[in-house]
Amino acid sequence: MKDYAGSQIRNVAVLSHDGAGKTAVVENLLATTGAIEGVGTGADNKHVLDFEPEEIKRNVTIQLGIAPCEWKGYKLNFIDTPGYGEFSGEVRAALRACDGILIIVSAESGVEVDTQRAWDYGDELALPRMIFINKMDAEQANYDKTLAEMRERFGKSVMPLHLPLGEGKDFHGIIDIVKMKATVWENGQETEIDIPEEWQARASEVRDMAIEAAAEGDDILLEKYLDGGELTVEEIRLGLREGMKSGRVVPVMIGSALAKIGLDKMLDRIIRYMPDASARTMEGTNPKTETSVTVHADNPFSAFVFKTVIDPFAGKLSYIRIISGTLREGDKLINQTQDLTERFTKMYTTVGKQQIPLAQATAGDIIAIPKLEAKTGDTFSDAGFPVVYEPVRFPKSLYIVAVEPESKGDEEKLAAGLLRLAEEDPTFVTQKDPETRQTLVYSMGEIHLQHNLGKLERKYGTKARVVEPKVPYRETILGKAEGEGKHKKQSGGHGQYGHVFLRVEPTTEDFEFVDDIFGGAVPRQYIPAVEKGTRETLAKGMIAGYPMIGVRVTLYDGSYHSVDSSEMAFKVAASLALRKIIPQAQPILLQPVYNVNVFVPDEYMGAIVGDLSAKGGRILGMEPGERGGESVVRAQVALGKMFSYVTELRSQTQGRGTFNMEFYQYEQVPFQEAQEIIDAYTAEKEE
Secondary structure: OOOOOHHEEEEEEEOOOOOOOOHHHHHHHHHHHHHOOOOOOOOOOOOOOOOHHHHHHHHHOOOOOEEEEEEEEEEEEEOOOOOOOHHHHHOOHHHOOOEEEEEEEOOOEOHHHHHHHHHHHHHHHHOOEEEEEOOOOOOOOOOHHHHHHHHHHHHOOOEEEEEEEOOHHHEEEEOOOOOOEEEEEEEEEEEEEEOHHHHHHHHHHHHHHHHHHHHHHHEEEEHHHHOOOOOOHHHHHHHHHHHHOOOEEEEEOOEEEEOOHHHHHHHHHHHOOOOOOOOOEEEEEOOOOEEEEEOOOOOOOOOEEEEEEEOOOEEEEEEEEEEEOOOOOEEEEEEEOEEEEEEEEEEEEEOOOOOEOOOEEEOEEEEEOOOOOOOOOEEEEEOOOOEEEEEOOOOOOOOEEEEEEOOOOOOHHHHHHHHHHHHOOOOEEEEEEOOOEEEEEEEOOOHHHHHHHHHHHHOOOOOOOEEEEOOOOOOEEEOOOEEEEEEOOOOOOEEEEEEEEEEEEOOOEEEEEOOOOOOOOOOHHHHHHHHHHHHHHHHHHOOOOEEOOOOHHHHEEEEEOOOOOOOHHHHHHHHHHHHHHHHHEEEEEEEEEEEEEHHHHHHHHHHHHHHHHHHHHEEEEEEOOOOOEEEEEEEEEEHHOOOOOOHHHHHHHOOOOEEEEEEEEEEEOOHHHHHHHHHHHHHHHHH
C-alpha cells in the first residue's frame, strides 16, 4: 500500500443496529476495491473482520476492526464497529479515530435502537454522517417507509441522493438525483441509462430538495440560487459537502452489499463528501505549561492510542490515529501521558488480523504498532511539540458481578488476567473490594461479561465463576446507652487491668471520640488505646459484621492499676464495654442508596416507574428528556436492587432505555430484610 497525504485519506466509522449487514457492507467494499479476494457470509462464518472465536461463534461483531482500502487514488480507512449496544465502548473508540460516520440501515427493519444511538453519536461529537440503506433486494425491503421513518426521527437533514429502481426481488438499479442518470445492474454488469419516464417527476422533485439543501450549505451558492440561477452538478456537490460538514445535510445512498449493487457509487461519494483527514484539528494541552493547544495536520508529529489488543503470546498491539506530522519506521515515540520514551521497529496497517508493513505514515492515517508500553488514551508527540489529548470518553459500566476462580490457588492468575482484559477494554473494569474481599467486575451487560470471561479462559487459562456481589452495608445506632467494660486478668506474674465507662450516641459524623475524663481516672497515656479499641471494634460490626458508622463514643470514667494496667488492657476493656452497651442503643443496619436517572421513551415511562417502585425505590419526579419523545425518571434506589438493572431495563424498553446512578446516602434497611441478613450472619458465626 503506497503512502498517502492526509488530503487523500478518509477515516470512516461504520455503525448500525445489529443485523443491518454492516460487516457485509464493509467487507464487500473491500472486495470492490480489491483489498481482499473474497467475502464471508453469516452461514460460513468466514468474515475477514469478525475473526475472534466469540465473533465466529455468535456471528456478530464484538470488537472494532480496521479495514483500509484504495480507491481511485484515495485511501479509505473503514472502522467496522459492533452493532450491539453492550459493546458501545468499541464504538466510542472508533469514533475518536474517525472523521465521519457511515450509518447502515436495513431496508427491511428501518430505524432501530442502535440506529438512533449511531445518529446521537454524530450529534454529540459533531461528526458528519452518511446513510446507506442496505438490503434493497430483501423480500420485505421498503425504501419509502425507511426514508420516511428516518426523516421523521432525524429531521429534514436526511437527504436522499438515490432513488431505487424496483424493490425486493425486482431491485435492479439506482437513480442518481444529482446527475439525473440511472444505473442498472444485470448479470454483474452495470450500465448507465437515462431515467425511465415514470421516475422523471419523482427524481426531479427530490433533486429540487437536494439543490435547496446544497444552496444552503454555501453563501455564494445560496445567493445564486435565490437569484434564480441554475446550480451545476459540481456546485450541487460542493454545497452538499459543505452542508454535510456542518451537519445540515446527511446524504442517503442505497444498494445491496451481498448483490454488490451501489457499492462503487458509495465509495465515490465517501471520497466526495466525507472530510479529508488533513482537515481535522484537535484540541490538546501542553503538559509542561498546562495551556491549551490547537493542533493542525501540518504541526510536528502527534498521535493518540484509541485501541489496545493484547495477546498472551504475540504481545500488545496499539492502534494509533496520527493527528499531525509524519511517523517513520525507527523513530522515537515520546509518550507524553506516561512521560516515557520508546523505540519501535515496525508499524502496520491492518485488514482484520492481516498486518501490512508500512515504512511511514502521515497525519490523518491509522496504524498499528506492536509491543509498546502505551495504554488506550495515551498521547505520543514530538519532543519539541509536547501535547496531550483528552482520552476517549467511554460509557460507564453499570452491570456489576463478583467473580472468583473455579480452581483454588488461581487467585493471582485470575487477577492478572482480569487486569489484562481491562487494559484491552476500558468498559470492562475490575477491582478488589477491601471491605467485602470480593473481586468485582463492572461490564456493559451479560453478553459483554460472558465474552470477556470466555476470553479470560481462552487467552489466560483461567476459568472464573460468577457470584452475587455483596452489598457494602453499614451499621449504626438510633439511641443512647452507657456502661462499663473491665478487663482484669491475674495468672501469675505480670497481670492485666483496664477499666472504662463509655457512653454511645448517634452523630452525623462517621465516628467521634470524646475524652471526658477528669481527675485522672484513666491516665493520659491510656486514652489513645481506648480510642483505638473503640475504632477497631466498631469497624468489625456489632450486629451483622459490617462497619458501624455515625457513633459518638464518650469516655467519661474508669480506673487503673499502677502495675498491671497497659495499653492492650484498655483496648480490650473498650471492646468489652461496646459489646455490652451497643445492643442497648437500638442498633440498625444501613444500605447504600443511589440517585438514579432513567432515560426512556415516553411509552415505557409507566412501566419503569412501576418497576422502580417495586424495588422499593422512591420516585422523585419525571420530566421531559432532551430528545423529543423521551422522559427522565428520577428516583432513589438501594444499590442491592441495581446490580443487574442494565439487563432488566434493556429488556423492558427493547434496548432503548439507559440510566446513570450516583451514591446518595446510607439509609435504614427494611426490618424484615435486615433481620434476614443478621440471622444469616449469626448462623455463619455459629458454624
